[in-house]
Amino acid sequence: MIPPPPLAVPGDIDAIGAAWLSEALGHRVRSVRTTRIGTGQMGEAYRLELGGDGVPTSVVAKLGAADPAARSIVGGAYRGEVRFYDEVAPTVAIRVPACHHAAYDETTSQVVLLLEDLADHAQGDQLAGCTPAQAHDAAANLAGLHGPRWDDESLLELDDLKLNQQEDADLLAEFYGSAIDLYLSDAGAGLSPDDQATLRETVPLAGPWLLARADHFALVHGDYRLDNLMFRRDGEAGCVAVDWQTTSIAPPLRDLGFLLGTGLTPDVRRDHEEAVVATYHSALVGHGVTGFDLDECWLDYRISMLQGPLIAVFGCVYTGRTPRGDRMFATMVERSCAAMRDLGTLALVEGAVG
Known part of the structure; x- marks a missing residue:
């Protein structure tokens, strides 16, 4: 038949x-x-x-x-x-x-x-930020993406997925500086002098950063932020991740750094990020990950903060502009720049690639 x-x-x-x-x-x-x-x-x-x-x-x-x-x-x-x-x-x-x-x-x-249809969930709000409880919920859920296939070389056999190579770093280095210039001349012109300076300091490090800390890899969401998370309306744990169009293979902490660096206000992040990273790490261990201790996880988290301005600047410059989009990207840049300064990210990147 x-x-x-x-x-x-x-x-x-x-x-x-x-x-x-x-x-x-x-x-x-x-x-x-x-x-x-x-x-x-x-x-x-x-x-x-x-x-x-x-x-x-x-x-x-x-x-x-x-x-x-x-x-x-x-x-x-x-x-x-x-x-x-x-x-x-x-x-x-x-x-x-x-x-x-x-x-x-x-x-x-x-x-x-x-x-x-996740009718019993509500979308996260990138502008408002999230609560510490929501950050813990999202971090534990994220470990469920990374942990089961941590350092799984069979991921490299999937079509269109590969670890970044030198040519990718060279391409990023070629375009990132001009994207920063475009952003700061228009949508990002209202950023504080400190944030503008921090953004410019990322330019020579972006290409090398792409290849840094690649000792461990996993499937990453690539855009794991509040607007792509659905939280339970009753306040209980159980968030759901949506919009899986940007999956790739990369150092996994970039997802977590992007979530916390752009989704928590600086004061909340400073008070809670170590505990949230510990929640993520504990969940990784629960999924069978070994040979990756909490100190290494924390180091990768600190280095990962460069993901925030990369995504936000390219997103603002090369996608359709809207008033909410401009505010959202500016908020993401401001929070990410504060996190990079707090965590010494740029010095760590220089040390990792030096």
Whole structure:
């Protein structure tokens, strides 16, 4: 018997009707009510309220950008997110939305994911920051991504994933300085003199930093921050990580440094970061990681803080500008610069690559 052809990836939300959903979910869907949610810059998201037999009451549908040219530019990110849910998520312990269907079309660069609707969770707020309890929750959850496949060389066999090489460091060094200049001449012009000086001090270190402290590696989220975390509304632990388009292989503490350096206000971070790093490390050990003590974890955390300005500056300069986006990136830069000064990050990077 000839198997049926694979289910087509819909070109837009109008193509996601009851018949298509019935095939995707494997159960009969009788009715669909669609509501646009979010303001994602790399695609579109919708809440689908479903009526049917044996189907969830609602799911979230993620699609690619409406513009074909824009889709083709970020097609690799779409492919990576589908790969994460299909191949990687079952092998790690981090909490993510349940995925009911995921597919990517190489010809059109269109993507579709049907994900669990986390109605009992609320999105983190990058501008407001998070509480210490939320930071502990997010750090322990992050260890569930890194720990199960810590230093796992089979990760290097996954398509499109590799450790950074010298050519990557050279490319970063080539473009980062001009990105800093563009940022400080426009969106970042209101930063304090101290923060502007700290940003400029990162320029010659960015390329070498990319290759530093690579003794250990893991699959990293790449954008593990509050806007990509869903926290339980009842205040209990159990946050869920979303938006898996930027996964890569790298020194794992960069995810944790990015979370705390950009998501905690400086006063809260100073009071709680050592305890949160200890929570993360304890969770790593619980996932079977050995040969990586708390002192080494703390050192990697301090060095990791350069991730914050890198992501924020490139994000602001090379993505669509919005008033909230400008405020968000400025807040991330300010918090990251304060963290780098507090933790002696730049001197540590110089020592690690010297």
